[in-house]
Amino acid sequence: MRIEAEAARRFLCERLGLAGPHWADATPLSRLGMVQIDTIRIAGGRNHEFVLSARADVPTRGFDAQVYGPGGFVEQHYPVHLVRSAWRRRFMEGMAHRAQRYRIAGMSDAEVAALEARVLDHVRAHGPAKARDFDSLRVPGGFDTLKATTIALERLHLAGRLQIAGRSHAFERLFDLTERLHPDACEPVVPGPLDEAAVADLARYALEVLRLATPDALVERVQHHAGPWRGDARKERLRTLTHAALDRIGAVPVEVVVDGDPVPHLVLAEDLDALRAAAEGDAPAPDEPMRIVPPLDNLLFDRPRFARLFGRRFLFEAYKPRRERSFYFAMPLIHRARFAGIVDLRLVEGRRLMVERLEAVPWTEREALRVALHRLAFLVGAERVSAHARIDGAMRKAVIGRVTGQGGARG
Incomplete structure (x- = not known):
């Protein structure tokens, strides 16, 4: 299939919720699969809040209630983003690799285990907790030093024992027990290899996020989802495994003509009808909002x-x-x-x-x-x-x- 760049733009905006009338609420946000979080607050909101406002008639201050509350998304760490809850397990496998290497300087394994147990007991007894709810010695970490309990919270999150329940007014993460937030998916997360099945899942997720991607862009996104710090996430290896998974995940090749030159892209088979509609349909309505x-x-x-x-x-x-x-x-x-x-x-x-x-x-x-x-x-x-x-x-x-x-x- 070959389409012009104009049709590709229409398709992309429609798939990403940036075409047609604004949504009445945040329910369709899960179509995006992933939303990146950013700490910079400008013009009355942060990046992820503006992601919502560009699509839905929801005040920016209502983002947490619309997204964290219903549980359709979970917050992951690398980079900081929200992903569909159904994807949580595969993303957490990559995080578990990182947890094994995230040490607390000056503490033995036994001392770390005792500290993590104390943190878990506090959350179990008092509900969602943020880093400043704990008091402990500062140890090397971060840009300079961090409290040992802050690193313990991070380790427990990476290991899947804790999840992010939301954010405080000061944008601090609120940690809660996985067993409380996701009782159907609270078994321990074991670091797994990036084998054919794992890469196929990540490639599918990546194409659901991008919707229209060149083969190279898809590989870069797979590496981004897997965690480029992993030894088994080298780009050439992922390129081979991603290419082998294209049929399995339902990826279909299309050509997008840009300035007269056809550029190879991939879309999901389930998106082909929307792609054809963008290529064959009428121009956007005159009153379509900016x-x-x-x-x-x-x-x-x-x-x-x-x-x-x-x-x-x-x-x-x-x-x-x-x-x-x-x-x-x-x-x-x-x-x-x-x-x-x-x-x-x-x-x-x-x-x-x-x-x-x-x-x-x-x-x-x-x-x-x-x-x-x-x-x-x-x-x-x-x-x-x-x-x-x-x-x-x-x-x-x-x-x-x-x-x-x-x-x-x-x-």
Whole structure:
């Protein structure tokens, strides 16, 4: 099957929940399979909260209740992300490998076992606990030193004895017993090899996350899911095992024509109808809402794909020196499955959503941008949208105003 880049964009946005009307709630979020968590709080939310707001009419502050509460996702550690609960076991096998090597400096195995038992007893008696609920000697670890109990919590999480029940108001992890959160899956997690079956599962998960991937991008994602620190996760080995698993996982080759050149990609057989619909269907509806997409969104998990299909190279510049960056928390604008610009936002005094920087393509519709900004302002609890003086005068005038609801009506 061969499709044009435009159809590939439509398909990708539809599969990732960035096309059509916004969801009424977070229920369809499980379609994504994985959501990356980030600690940076900007414009009234964090990356994962904006992943939700780009798709659903749910306030950013409601993310935990929508995602942790129902148990459809579990939080994993490398990197910090939420994955479908059904995938937990395979991801935890990789984490168990890491737990074996995560030592507590200056403590014997017996002392570590006693400390972990004390931590488990506390959680069993008092419910979900965070690191600062414990007091113990600090030992080498992290950037400098960590409490021994903090490392014990980490070890118990990696080993599958504890799970993340949610986050505190200060974004601290709340650890609870696996047997309490997942009573049907609380048997000890034993480190397993990355054999053919394990790689096939991870390849399936990776393609469910990416939805459309080149063979190389799929291998990179498999390595990412397995944990690139593992000795048996070398890329060439995974390439061989992933290629051998393609038929088993239902991966189908397609060609995406980019600037006249066909580029090999893979999709799941179950997605072929959606791919054909994107290729043969009508153009997106004129009133399709513009999406404000966070920098670690699923759409950007494969940044070369984003550059290839959307015609824009994207960089996450938050960790670059200020003098070297154009944006801080750059959020791409996607409208009708096309790149419409990049915006950098900041929440001022909890009341104003400030447009710090804006780079819009010539065809960007001002009213659609206004509605998107006012909708996001509403979801983060802001009362007004304002714009820095550096923003183009006509565009600035078009987007500022009082927030009266998700429709972006002028105030």
